[in-house]
Amino acid sequence: MQLDLDRVSLHFGGVTALSEVSIQVKKGEIFAIIGPNGAGKTSLLNCISGLYRPSSGRIVFEGKDITHMSTHQRPLLGIARSFQNIELFSHMTVLENLMLGRHIKMKSGIVSGGLYWGKAQREEVMHREVVEDIIDFLEIENIRRKKVGTLAYGLQKRVELGRALALEPSLLLLDEPMAGMNSEEKEDMARFILDIAEEKGTTIILIEHDMGVVMDISDRVAVLDFGRKIAEGSPEEIQCNPKVIEAYLGEQVS
Template identity: 70%
Template sequence: MSAILEIADVSRSFGGVQAVQKVSVDIPRGEIMSIIGPNGAGKTTVLNMISGFYHPDHGRILLEGTDITHLAPSEIAKLRVARTFQNIALFSGMTVLDNLMLGRHVLMKSGVLSSFIYWGLAQREEVAHRKRVEDLIDFLKIQDLRRRPTGSLAYGLRKRVELGRALALDPKILLLDEPMGGMNQEEKEDMARFILDVNEEWGTTIILIEHDMGVVMDISDRVAVLDMGLKIAEGKPDEVRVNPAVVKAYLGETKTSEVRHG
């Protein structure tokens, strides 16, 4: 299978800290790829480099063969790369519906003048995109929350709305930064189901950062492991699980043969 995203030899340092060192990962199209590693391993930095917040000091990132290494976040959004944040970044003053409509911002065209008039061009566009957003609202089962300001929602629901906003972009690649962080078991299962459904239904490639090893091992097609900014392992979940370098990174120097299920 061809890679939709190639991360080639990227490095990034902040001051004296080497956050990511010469990491290369190919993400196959249509797969769920997890990036795991202990705290401070550089996982979020990798995600931030893909979505354009940081640019690598060295190395390149190719999306379907096009170099996106130095594009701004908004330009990368145009290429249909969507993401969620570790500590939810919804627009808290706006309704769920508006948040999801914003997810489609780059797919919409109406400018200032057509917005002045609204009736006609802008309205047709609003309605067309609203349809897709309503599909997502149904998919995520948040119909009753449409008009609620996202600031007033419970934590788990906000995570779900944020997933919805990312999905509203009709993404080719979905970057999820700890989508299950801080959730209880039931919410985790729901979220895992949504992630699998997105992957199956729309064939969306998903890059996932997650600390819950149980979930990671269950839903990932491939897993890459980072430690101290270096990639120490990559492969199928079962291979990674027994990889001695991974075990060492997680548990320290011991004779344990398996990563403890978390």
């Protein structure tokens, strides 16, 4: 198991956002989390990425307990994420945003970095290559010098995915990567997600509301409702699970 959540609970005052959620994610799989609004999907993702600390329970990533590890150290382990409401450095260009993904991997100090000498230059070139590959992969060559704030929504989503990829993560958390997109953009994004999992072997956990997409691309699906995991399994199993149907459509009137 690459990621192991063991009875994770999260409370905000008296409100329970998550209660005893356990999930296991295997290396290289696409794992979808679905559920009605307010079910706790984003809270769960935030616990994994470190923005929230679980009130109880344990999170183990690649054999290491990360429950209490600080947020900014997790990308170093290989956990990257995108956000539900785009969180990009909107005053920087696409290229600069992606280069920031390389930030923690840069070693040269202020002086040589500032003077752009020897090792620093080689390092920069190496990081630029990684970033250019990602730009190629996401088909955003034509906008790489543009300020992110001026881009269309669909493209911003794509840049955010690119920035997460720049960290070369082994676990990628995607919070509604297709929200607000038209069907063509959704298809592109689905293709990218499948390619990332296949070519790079990256594990992907995604939250998504579009059931068509979820059922098409995920290997396994977990369903949350009111902070509780009510079902888990392959897309086919989830589709005919009565508990899931009840959570989405309400109880059957007998």
